[in-house]
Amino acid sequence: xxxVRLGALADLPxxxxxxxxxxxxxxxxxxxxxxGEVIAxxxxxxxxxxxxxxxEVADGCLTCPGHGYVFELRTGACRHDRSLTLRRYRARVIxxxxxxxxx
Ligand code: FES
Numbered sequence: 001x002x003x004v005r006l007g008a009l010a011d012l013p014x015x016x017x018x019x020x021x022x023x024x025x026x027x028x029x030x031x032x033x034x035x036g037e038v039i040a041x042x043x044x045x046x047x048x049x050x051x052x053x054x055x056e057v058a059d060g061c062l063t064c065p066g067h068g069y070v071f072e073l074r075t076g077a078c079r080h081d082r083s084l085t086l087r088r089y090r091a092r093v094i095x096x097x098x099x100x101x102x103x
Contacts, residue, residue: 006031006040006091006098017062017073019043019053022102027051029089029100034060039073040100042087046078062086 006020012032017039019028027043030052041062043052050066057063061079062071070079071086078084089100 002102003099004102006100009033009038009093009096009098012038012098016057017041017052017055022100025102028053030055030062031091031098031100032057034073037074038091038093038098040089040091040098041071041073041076042089045069046084046086047081 004022006029014033017030017032020031022029029040030043031040045052045064045066047064047069048066050064052062052064054065055062060073062073069081076086076088089102091098091100
């Protein structure tokens, strides 16, 4: 398991996502507190290689700025194409910091 510190919990937006640069990861990791749960996802859409920074977050879902596919943040499921899943990273809060498991 490779666990990396994403940042302070206080730096995560509430009911929104922001991009965090992680050494060794090509696309920034998207993270935020969604409905009280720390969520961290890949920063690139599984449909095509479009960055998710700038996507719209609403009702626990992220809309990709590429073609508008909607992903449920709690599961990663895509509402437009069930064969697609947005990668989620397991996240833990330790002493006020958010850590994610990359593998
Ligand atoms: S690239 Fe995200 S929906 Fe197409």
